[in-house]
Amino acid sequence: MRGGLSCPREAAIFAFCSDPATLEGWRWFACYLSTPKHANLYLAVGTVLLLLAITAPAALAFGFGGAMAARSRIWPVAWIGKGYIAIVRGVPDIAFFLFFVIALDQLLEVIRHRIRCPDWEAAIWQGNDFVVCAAAKLPPGNAPQWVHDVYGFCLAVLTFAIVFGAFAANVLHGAMRAVPRAQIETAEAYGMTRHQIFRRILVPQMWVYALPGLGNLWMVLTKATPLLFLLGVEDIVYWARELGGTANPRFTDYPHGDWRMWYFLALLVFYLGLTRVSELALERVMRRLSRGQATTGGRAAA
Amino acid sequence: MTRLLISAAALAVLAGGALAQDVVRLGTEGAYPPWNFINDQGAVDGFERELGDELCRRAQLTCEWVTNDWDSIIPNLVSGNYDAIMAGMSITEERAQVIAFTQNYTPPDPSAYLALSGDVDLAGGVIAAQTGTIQAGHVAESGAMLVEFATPEEAIAAVRNGEADAVLADRSYLAPIAEADPELRFVGEDVPLGGGVGMGLRQSDNELRATFDAAIQSMKEDGTLNALIEKWDVSSTFE
Amino acid sequence: MSCWQTVQDYALRSLGHGERLLPREGYTLCEQITLIGSGMIWNIYFGAVALFCGFFLAVAVALGKGARSALIRKPSEWFIFVFRGSPLFIQFFFAYFLFLSLKSVHPFFDPFTSAWLGALIVLFLNTAAYSGEIFHGALRSIPKGDVEAADAYGFSGWPRFRRIVWPTMLRLAWPAYTNEAIFLFHATTLVFFSGFPARGQRGDALYYAKFFADKTFNPFVPYPILAAWFILLTLVVIGLFGLVNRRLNRHLPQEARRGLRLRLRLIR
Numbered sequence: 001m002r003g004g005l006s007c008p009r010e011a012a013i014f015a016f017c018s019d020p021a022t023l024e025g026w027r028w029f030a031c032y033l034s035t036p037k038h039a040n041l042y043l044a045v046g047t048v049l050l051l052l053a054i055t056a057p058a059a060l061a062f063g064f065g066g067a068m069a070a071r072s073r074i075w076p077v078a079w080i081g082k083g084y085i086a087i088v089r090g091v092p093d094i095a096f097f098l099f100f101v102i103a104l105d106q107l108l109e110v111i112r113h114r115i116r117c118p119d120w121e122a123a124i125w126q127g128n129d130f131v132v133c134a135a136a137k138l139p140p141g142n143a144p145q146w147v148h149d150v151y152g153f154c155l156a157v158l159t160f161a162i163v164f165g166a167f168a169a170n171v172l173h174g175a176m177r178a179v180p181r182a183q184i185e186t187a188e189a190y191g192m193t194r195h196q197i198f199r200r201i202l203v204p205q206m207w208v209y210a211l212p213g214l215g216n217l218w219m220v221l222t223k224a225t226p227l228l229f230l231l232g233v234e235d236i237v238y239w240a241r242e243l244g245g246t247a248n249p250r251f252t253d254y255p256h257g258d259w260r261m262w263y264f265l266a267l268l269v270f271y272l273g274l275t276r277v278s279e280l281a282l283e284r285v286m287r288r289l290s291r292g293q294a295t296t297g298g299r300a301a302a
Numbered sequence: 303m304t305r306l307l308i309s310a311a312a313l314a315v316l317a318g319g320a321l322a323q324d325v326v327r328l329g330t331e332g333a334y335p336p337w338n339f340i341n342d343q344g345a346v347d348g349f350e351r352e353l354g355d356e357l358c359r360r361a362q363l364t365c366e367w368v369t370n371d372w373d374s375i376i377p378n379l380v381s382g383n384y385d386a387i388m389a390g391m392s393i394t395e396e397r398a399q400v401i402a403f404t405q406n407y408t409p410p411d412p413s414a415y416l417a418l419s420g421d422v423d424l425a426g427g428v429i430a431a432q433t434g435t436i437q438a439g440h441v442a443e444s445g446a447m448l449v450e451f452a453t454p455e456e457a458i459a460a461v462r463n464g465e466a467d468a469v470l471a472d473r474s475y476l477a478p479i480a481e482a483d484p485e486l487r488f489v490g491e492d493v494p495l496g497g498g499v500g501m502g503l504r505q506s507d508n509e510l511r512a513t514f515d516a517a518i519q520s521m522k523e524d525g526t527l528n529a530l531i532e533k534w535d536v537s538s539t540f541e
Numbered sequence: 542m543s544c545w546q547t548v549q550d551y552a553l554r555s556l557g558h559g560e561r562l563l564p565r566e567g568y569t570l571c572e573q574i575t576l577i578g579s580g581m582i583w584n585i586y587f588g589a590v591a592l593f594c595g596f597f598l599a600v601a602v603a604l605g606k607g608a609r610s611a612l613i614r615k616p617s618e619w620f621i622f623v624f625r626g627s628p629l630f631i632q633f634f635f636a637y638f639l640f641l642s643l644k645s646v647h648p649f650f651d652p653f654t655s656a657w658l659g660a661l662i663v664l665f666l667n668t669a670a671y672s673g674e675i676f677h678g679a680l681r682s683i684p685k686g687d688v689e690a691a692d693a694y695g696f697s698g699w700p701r702f703r704r705i706v707w708p709t710m711l712r713l714a715w716p717a718y719t720n721e722a723i724f725l726f727h728a729t730t731l732v733f734f735s736g737f738p739a740r741g742q743r744g745d746a747l748y749y750a751k752f753f754a755d756k757t758f759n760p761f762v763p764y765p766i767l768a769a770w771f772i773l774l775t776l777v778v779i780g781l782f783g784l785v786n787r788r789l790n791r792h793l794p795q796e797a798r799r800g801l802r803l804r805l806r807l808i809r
Contacts, residue, residue: 036344089720090772092727094734095747098374098754099764102381109382129506130381137382145366167720174716180684181794212678213717216671220724223628234369237630242333242340245455250478251335252342258459261638268627268635275626373751377760396756430738434755442742443562449738460738463641465654 020253032254041239045270047153048225048236055160055221060214062165067172081169088166096163097227101155105138112136152233164221171217175210176202208289215282222274226267240267325364326510327384328354332369333453334475336534337390337499340369349534350388353407356526357517373434373452376401379502385510386503390472392436392496402505404514406498407527408537413437416476417461417468417489424490430457430466436495437470461486474536499537544571555579555743563742563752570762573753577766580746581774586657587664587745588726595668595725602673603710607680617673624670629663629728633736636663656737664732668725672718679714680706712789719782723775746770 016023017031032038069081088096110124113136120133134140139147179202187197228235244260330338332346341347346367358365368384379387379401393403413436415424425445431438433450441448449466451457458479460466468489469476480486501518503511521527528539550560552575564572605617624632640653653659683706691705730747733739739748746767753763 035342037340037342040344087772089723090775091768092730092747092771094727094730095750095764095767095771098751099760099768102377102760105383106381129504131504131506132382145368148368170720171717178713209682212675212682213720215678216675216717216721219625219671223630226628226630238371241453241455245333245453246459246479248335248478248482250482251339251347254342258455258462261635264631264634264638267631271628271631272623272626275622279622373755377754400757428740433751447741449740450742451738452734456738463645465641465738 028254032256035254038243040234041236041243044234044236044239047233048228051153051157051160051225051228052222054157055164056218058157058161059164059168059217059221062161063168063170063172066165066169067176070169070173071176085166085169085173088163089170093163093224094227097159100159100162104155104158106130109136109138112138149233156228156233160221160224164217164224167217167220168214171210171213172206175206175213178209179205208286211282211286211289215278215286218278218282219275222271222278236267236270240264325366326358326386327366327368328358329368329370329375329379329384329387329389331372331375331389333372333455334390336474336478336536338388349530349536350390352534353521353527353530354388356521356530357514360517360520361513363513372432376502380504382504385507386501386514388501390475390499391502393498393500394436394496397502400505401502402507402511403500403502404511405518406500407518407521408499408531409540410494410496410498411537412473412492413440413470413495414473414476414488414492415468415470415490416458416480416486418464418485418487420487420489422467422489424468427467428465430460430469431471432457435471437472437493440493440495441470458486477535544569544575547571548575551575552579553582555582555745555749557741557743568753568757573749573763573766576749577746577753577763578770580744580749581770583656583732583745584726584729584771585774587661587729587732588722591661591664591668591729592722592725594665595672598665598669599672599676602669603676603680606673606677620666621670621674621677624667625674629667630731632663632667633660633731636660637736654737655740656732660732660737664725664729667728668721671721671724675714675717675721676710678717679710682713683709708789715782715786715789719779719786722778722782726774726778727771 014027014030014034016027017034020028020031023031066081066084069077070085072078072081109130109132113120113124113132116135117133122131124130124132139151183201183205184197187201192200226235226237228237240263241260244258244263246258247255249255330346330350332338332340334348336349338346338348338350345351346369351367354365354367370378370384372389375387375389375391376397378384387401391397393406397403415422415429423446427446428449429441429444429446430449430451431441432454433452438448438450449460451460454471454475457466457469457471458476461469462483462485470493473488473492476488480488501514503514518527521530522540531537531539547569548571551564551572553559554563554576556579563576602617602620605613606621608614608617636659637654640650640659643650644654653662687705687709688701691701696705730745733744733748734751742752744752750763750767754760757763
C-alpha cells in the first residue's frame with residue numbers, strides 16, 4: 001500500500017536514504033531530518049528571522065512617528081497619534097491579527113478595484129462574498145505561488161509593524177518625557193528652538209530611558225512571531241505541529257509516534273538562542289548609551 | 303520610468319485577466335489523512351489531491367494547491383484567497399448558508415467514537431472533538447462534556463493520555479489510527495452526520511461550481527470516483 | 542428572545558452557569574456581545590491573579606538579579622532568561638505536555654492540565670519574569686543624584702531602599718509595567734487558542750469570538766466586539782495604573798505632572 005500511495009521519490013541529500021525502511025540509528029534520523037517536508041521547517045526559521053529583521057526597524061519608524069505625532073502642538077495630529085497608540089495598545093494583538101489582515105487585504109483590493117475597473121456594475125460585497133474584478137485581485141489570481149507567499153509575508157510585516165509601532169510609540173513618548181527637565185530648561189536658556197531641543201537634546205538623551213522598554217518590546221516581538229500562522233503564513237509552529245504529529249506508516253516512509261513535544265523543545269531552544277544573542281547585543285548598546293549619562297548605570301560604566 | 307513600469311505591469315495584469323480564469327486555487331487543510339496531508343516530499347497528497355487533479359484535468363483547468371488552517375478555511379475562501387475548498391468538508395446546512403457546495407464526492411458517511419476501553423459513557427462522559435467540526439456540534443448537543451482541540455491529531459492524543467474518555471470523528475479518519483494502535487477501539491454506535499463531502503465554493507461563483515459539478519458527475523458515471531474512494535479507503539462507495 | 546433574557550442566559554456561560562447550549566442560529570448582536578463579554582471573566586481572572594502574584598515574585602527576582610552573591614543572582618537571571626526568551630505560545634504547549642506526563646506519575650497533578658490552574662501558573666511565571674526585568678532595568682536607571690543625596694542624608698541599607706530606591710524604582714518602571722500589564726491581559730487570549738483545551742465550551746473572550754466567527758463565517762462582527770471589550774479593559778487597567786502613577790509622582794513639580802493627566806484624559 002505504502003509504495004503505491006506516495007509520489008515518486010525525489011533525489012535525497014544522502015545516498016543511503018533510497019530505502020528508508022531499512023535504515024536505523026543516526027542514518028534514519030539524517031534521512032528523516034533531510035526530507036523535503038523538513039526543508040519547509042528550516043525555511044520557516046529563515047522566514048521568522050527575516051520577519052524580525054524587517055519588522056523591527058519598521059515598527060521603530062512607526063513608533064517614532066506615533067510619538068512625535070502625540071507630542072505635536074497641532075491638536076488633530078496629536079489626537080491621531082494618541083488615538084493610534086491607545087487603540088492598537090488596547091486590542092489583543094492576536095485579535096488584531098485575526099481580523100486586521102483580512103481587512104487590510106480587502107481595503108487594498110477595493111482601492112485597486114476603484115482604479116482598475118471603474119465601470120464594474122455589481123456590488124463588491126455580495127452577501128458574505130467579497131468580489132472584486134480580476135484585475136484588482138491582489139496578488140493577481142494567475143500569479144505563481146511564491147508571489148502569494150511574498151504578498152502574505154508583506155501583509156504580515158505591515159501588521160506586525162503597526163501593532164508593535166504603537167507600543168514603541170508609547171515607550172518613546174514616555175522616554176521623551178523622562179529626559180530630566182533641567183536638561184530641557186538649560187537648552188531653553190541657551191536659546192535653542194523647540195525643534196533644536198528635540199533634535200539635539202531630547203532624542204540623543206531619550207534612548208537610554210527608552211532602551212529597557214524597547215528591549216522588552218523586542219522580546220515581545222520575537223515572542224509574537226509564532227502568531228505568524230494566524231496571518232496565513234505557514235510558520236515554524238505550523239510545521240512543528242505538522243511534522244511532530246503521529247506519522248502513520250500508511251502515509252509516510254518515516255513513521256513515528258507523537259513527537260510534538262520534542263519539536264517544541266527544539267523551538268524553545270531556538271528562541272532561547274535568539275534571545276541570548278539579542279540580550280548580548282542590547283547589553284552592549286546599553287553600555288554604550290549609558291556612558292556619560294546621569295544615571296547609576298552611567299556611573300557604573302564610566 | 304516608474305510610470306512606464308507601472309503601466310507595463312498593469313498591461314501584464316490585464317492581459318493575464320483572461321488567463322486568470324483558468325488558474326483555480328484549491329484550498330485544503332493538509333492535516334487529515336487519508337483525505338489530504340503533506341507527504342514526505344512536502345507536497346499536498348491524499349485522496350482529495352488525486353481527485354482534485356483529475357477534476358481539473360476533466361474541466362481543463364490549471365489547478366494549484368494551497369494549505370490553510372481548518373479554523374479559517376471558510377473565511378479565506380469567501381475573501382478570495384483561493385477559489386475552492388477540498389478538505390474533507392461535510393455538506394451541512396449551516397455551511398451552505400455561507401458558501402456553495404458542489405454535489406458530494408463521497409456519500410454521507412458515519413462518524414464514530416474511538417476510546418481506550420469498551421465501557422465509556424458516551425452520553426455523559428468527556429468527549430474530544432476537533433473545534434468547528436460537525437462532530438463537535440453533535441457532542442455539545444448530546445449532553446456529554448465536550449473538550450475541543452485545534453487539530454484531529456490532538457483530539458486523539460487526548461484520549462490516549464486520559465484527558466478525554468472518547469473522541470468523535472469521521473470513521474474513515476479513525477480507522478487507520480485504530481488499526482495502528484491496538485489499545486484504541488471503536489465504541490458505541492456510529493453516528494450519521496452531514497450530507498457527504500463536497501467541494502466548497504463562493505456563492506457568487508456559479509460557473510465554476512457548474513464546471514466542477516459536471517466533472518464530479520462524469521467521474522461518478524464512469525466509476526473512476528468509486529475506484530479512487532476504494533484506493534484511499536476514505537468512505538463507502540456510491541451505488 | 543429579548544436582549545435582557547440573553548444576558549441572563551449567557552452572561553455567566555463561561556463559568557458554566559445559565560444556558561448549557563450555545564446559540565445555534567440567528568447569532569444576534571446581543572448574543573455575541575454578551576457571550577464574548579462572558580468570556581472576559583476568564584481573561585480578567587487569568588490576568589488579575591497572575592499580575593497580583595507575579596508582582597511579588599517580580600520584585601524578588603529583580604532584587605535577586607541585582608544581588609552580589611552569584612548563588613542568588615544566577616537563578617534569577619536564568620529564570621528571567623527562560624521565561625522571557627521563549628514565546629508564551631510554546632510555553633503553554635510545553636506546560637500542557639509536562640503536566641500531562643506528571644499526571645501519570647501522581648494524581649496530585651490532575652488539576653494542572655485544566656486551564657484555570659495550569660495556564661495560570663504559566664502566566665504567573667511569565668509575567669514575573671517580564672516585570673522582574675523591567676524592575677531590574679529601573680533599579681539600574683535610578684538617578685545618581687538621588688542615591689548620592691540619600692547617602693549624604695545618612696540613609697543606608699533598608700531605610701535607603703524603603704525610602705529612596707523602592708519608590709524611585711516603581712516610578713521609573715511604572716510606564717513599562719503598565720505596558721506589561723496590558724500585554725499580560727492580551728496574552729490571556731492565547732490560553733484556549735493553543736495547548737489547553739476548552740471544556741464544555743467554557744472559554745475566554747477570544748474563544749467565543751472565534752466561535753461566532755466560525756459559525757457566521759464573518760470575522761467583521763465578533764472580532765471588533767472582542768476588540769471593544771479589550772479596549773474597555775485596557776482603559777480600566779490604564780486608569781488604575783494611572784492612579785498609582787499619580788501617587789508615585791505626587792512630589793514632582795506641577796508643570797511636570799500636568800502632561801500626564803492631560804494625556805490620560807485624552808485617551809479616555
